[in-house]
Amino acid sequence: MKKFFVLLTIAALFVACGDESSSSAPASDPSEESSSSIEKTNESSSSATVKNSSSSVSGDKSSSSVKKEDSSSSAVKSSSSVTPKSSSSEEVKRSSSSIVALSSSVVEPSSSSSFDKEFNGSLWRAGAYKAFVDPRDNREYYYIQITGKDTAGKAATIKVMAENLNVGEFVWGFEDQEDDSKIERYCYKNDTANCNKYGGLYQWAEMMQLPSRCNTESCADLIKPNHQGICPSGWRLLTYNDYYIVVHADNNEDGVKGTRAGCFGGSDDTGYSLVGTGIRTTEGGFDDFAEATFWYYPVEQSSNPLRASCNGMSRSQTTISLGYQTKISGTSVRCVMVE
Template structure:
């Protein structure tokens, strides 16, 4: 059975009162990260950034509509990685099917605030945790919501093709997707990718400020039910995500959400 992202209990560890036991002393108050630092040059107007507040935990996100001359339509997408759920230590799998769980880089909640949470494939999909080690293709829905808020869905490869083929007189390719905030980009698309790194399948963490990773809401169409497709953008190269790239579902990767009402005709 599919878990409901709107009813799953969550613990808000990303609010203005959040503190990190690993990096902030008990005598100092943690100041929430200013996500405006990661954004592009787009203004906060009709054709620029807007904000949305997730009612599940009060977390506010910047989002933007990006039009692609290449695809001929636009998507409205969050310009930040999703940050929702109870933190679990990297050494553990996200296997409590009664709530949303997240990893924070180096088990530090301030990293979730800055870079977003990290999620295994089944957790991102809000499917039973067994779906990380067996096929659950029959449970994947069109416009799959997963852990996104109501009215939003998970980021797909077609969405990537839109933001990659954005309308810009000085189209900067992959560099145009990356934030200028420590990720060697121009962010001319407004997509604002940050190098959130990953939780490794062995329970560690790596690639912070070096790579942005995200799962796609689809399994690998082969015999390996334990694998799913994913995308990666590096701060060090201009290589584009490969449509057929896949790996095990047990990593912890970032999540982006797309507004459902802005679907292609």
Template sequence: MKKIFALLVVAVLFVACGDESSSSAPATDPGEESSSSVEKTTESSSSAKPASSEDKQSSSSAKEENSSSSVVKSSSSKKDESSSSEEVKQSSSSVVASSSSVVGESSSSEYKPYNHQKVFSSDSLLSGAYKEFTDERNGRKYYYLTINGEDKDGNPASVTVMAENLNIGIDVAGGEDQVDDSKIERYCYNDDTTNCDKYGGLYQWAEAMQLPSECNAKSCADQIKPNHRGICPEGWRLLTYDDFYIVVHADGNDAGVKGVRAMGFGGHNYSGYSLIGAGYNWGYKFRNLNETTYWFYPEEGSLDKPAALSGSQSNSSTGNALQSIYKTHGTSVRCVMVE
């Protein structure tokens, strides 16, 4: 009986083995080798043998380990994120502190308007020679004075003139022309507006004259008027060579042009005119700040291309120069009261 039972068990096992062999997955069709890797992965997965009990336990154990590892990694990741978040917060706090520091520096070093009285001689200030005028167009105040002297014919003459360079207009970069005829345009030395505050603006000839910008490239002599106002305030006009002659030959000025220049510009300022080294824009390049200054007169000159008459001084000049320069250079402007 025991032998018969054993034989039956063997037979059952033999049949089971034969069934298992016949249920194995078929080989991949060679014609499907060009299919995408996603399709191959799906096919391979569907043809896999069912997992045995041991496999399932092993898989379950692996899942638990992976799950545990995932939890640990997740926890670690959260810690890292928390740490990263804390670092970001600290970094953000540092940036805010840095920004606050920058603002503090900017506030403490805020630009203070230039004190234009610095260039005047103390004698003139104490004697009350200087008065103040406000340009209603932009609210800027200018010191001015009346200078008594003699004209080119040796006759007594006087001129009431600004003791500072004019500063008005919309900023234009030094490498560009002043071509917008609908508004006053200016250069500030080195494109720095604080230089306009201290030294005044720099203007091409047509701009200073308030003539069409095309006058920088052609003659517009017929448009120059007596007492030509240009960009000066109402009631004022552009300085002429005759005006400057009176300034140089002011009463009590025995130093010539040195008596016209400010004390910080190689002069004595005996006349009170207070000329400073405003530099200039020559060929679209700023040059010689505190060393030289140019200004246009309302009069055309003669060169190989359109030019205008100009005065100039350096911190070592000994004469009153009158020359022609190109109209496209940027120079200072002084205004004289119309009387």
């Protein structure tokens, strides 16, 4: 099993995937130049210091420099045999142009959706959320339209999932997602019930639907505009610019706090409803459930192709900076409609 670096839980303040140099939000999705160092010795007992610069997303209410230590432990326990809900024998083909026909009416969530209307009852009652079905496995997802300012300061509108993607065949946390003939997913603590409620966790190459070798070598030439990855047809992977729009939504007065669900220490002004999904560590275990969430972007770090662009969020965080993380962690995935 390969050994790599990963971020763990921090008690008090916590900033994940941090950039080590203080900077304002970039004018577009950067392709390099952040040198965050995130280290974890093991997931069963750890004491690590995560450093993060005083970082700002332009328009946030405050920025802070955080340095924190945590001695909490998260022992990986093996679970009983897990049977995935569905499996796929084919590679997902990328498409950046076709748009799935979506229902414009709000319907009650089916048992296949992880969406919880209690995350943001006011927006739910206002009819802000819409639903669509992923034809690959008939799983239902909810999405919301958000208008705000992009990294260039221009008005922008996106339609983005309000829950994490959950697609693919279950694999154990101690395995790499290296079967390129199908989509594979991790479930927190190897429990598919966690996938059903909080979404799957994916290594970078799996999220991108690129060959698994792309976790250990550069595949920058394979990254497409509006990169679909494991998103359904008509949808693409979330970018930093997309999340920036969410943070700077017209109705959001709480910055990054406004992107978190109430159960995750947020005000959820935006309806984006981030929850604490935790992470699959580079050692093959799991950590930070209910305390943090993490996600990759479809961008490599050009100076170190073993790392990819990412962000993370704790339940008490007030600022966020763009950083990089090793590609073999398992993180959540959100998708944006192609328009």
